[in-house]
Every structure is written in structure tokens, then in C-alpha cells.
Amino acid sequence: MYLVYKPDGSDEEQRWEYNPxxxxxxxxxxxxxxxxxxxxxxxxxxxxxxxxxxxxxLHMYLKRDHPGVRYEDVDFAWDELTLVQTRAELQFIRxxxxxxxxPDQRExxxxxxxxxxxxxxxxxxxxxxxxxxxxx
Numbered sequence: 316m317y318l319v320y321k322p323d324g325s326d327e328e329q330r331w332e333y334n335p336x337x338x339x340x341x342x343x344x345x346x347x348x349x350x351x352x353x354x355x356x357x358x359x360x361x362x363x364x365x366x367x368x369x370x371x372x373l374h375m376y377l378k379r380d381h382p383g384v385r386y387e388d389v390d391f392a393w394d395e396l397t398l399v400q401t402r403a404e405l406q407f408i409r410x411x412x413x414x415x416x417x418p419d420q421r422e423x424x425x426x427x428x429x430x431x432x433x434x435x436x437x438x439x440x441x442x443x444x445x446x447x448x449x450x451x
Contacts, residue, residue, distance in 0.1 A: 317399045317436065320373060323392060331376045333361075333398065338375075346371050349386065362398070369396055402435040 321328035335358045338346075343354045349371045350357055360368040373396060374389045400408075409428040416424050 316401060316404055318369075318372060318376060319397050319399050320376075320391065320395060322395050329376075329380075330399075333372070335361075342375055346375060349374075366393070369398075399436060400431075402432055402437055405432045405435050 316333045318331045318333045319328050320330075335354070346357055346368075347354055350360070350368050352360060352368070357368055357371075361372055370389055370391070371386070373391065374384065374386045377384045377389060405428055409425060409432065412421065412424050412428060
């Protein structure tokens with residue numbers, strides 16, 4: 316999964332590979348402190364679209380590239396920041412949906428996932444098995 320930031324007026328997007336299992340302890344602790352959530356809840360909130368958690372995550376990535384950036388300076392419109400799933404992640408979700416979705420929703424769900432899979436980015440080199448971006 317990628318966190319993609321493209322501010323209005325910018326021709327270039329910034330993209331970071333988002334794998335919660337690879338975030339170092341100091342950064343995890345800073346995210347927990349900033350959001351008031353334990354890391355497991357934080358990862359679920361990011362996946363579910365919690366704006367405060369996504370802002371904290373963006374701040375973490377921006378700070379890696381620009382150490383002087385302050386949290387207070389991180390502000391974005393909703394459509395400027397997205398989480399983009401890789402092809403392998405979408406295929407994993409499709410397998411789960413094929414197995415668990417209710418029969419009346421399965422066909423439409425699988426068609427939507429097939430379209431998303433066809434348009435998705437590939438997994439970064441050496442990423443290993445696809446997993447959901449939630450730490451439990």
C-alpha cells in the first residue's frame with residue numbers, strides 16, 4: 316500500500332510505501348502519542364479514513380524527508396491524500412470477498428475488484444506476501 320500526497324497546484328505527487336509492520340518503534344510511539352490511539356487502533360483508523368490519523372501519518376513521512384517540518388504545518392484537502400492499494404493487496408481482498416461476501420453482493424464486488432486490480436500498481440520489489448495494512 317502507498318500513501319500518496321499530491322497538493323493542489325503541484326504537478327508531482329509524493330508517494331511512500333505504507334507498511335505498518337515496518338514503521339520503527341520511535342515513530343510508532345510518536346503516532347500513538349499524537350493520535351491518542353494504540354498502534355493497532357491507529358492502523359485501523361488510517362485504513363478507515365480517520366483524518367487525524369492520516370494527518371499524523373503524512374507528518375511522519377514528510378518529517379523523514381524534511382526533518383524541520385512541524386505537525387502544525389501539515390494541512391491537506393481530503394482529495395490530496397490517498398491510500399493506494401497494490402495489485403497483490405487487491406487480489407488478497409478479492410480472494411476474501413469471493414469466499415465471504417454474501418451471494419447477492421458477490422458479483423458486483425468481484426467485478427469492482429477486478430477493475431481495480433487491472434488498474435493497480437505492482438507490489439514493491441521484495442515486499443513478500445500481501446497483507447492488510449492493519450496491525451493486530
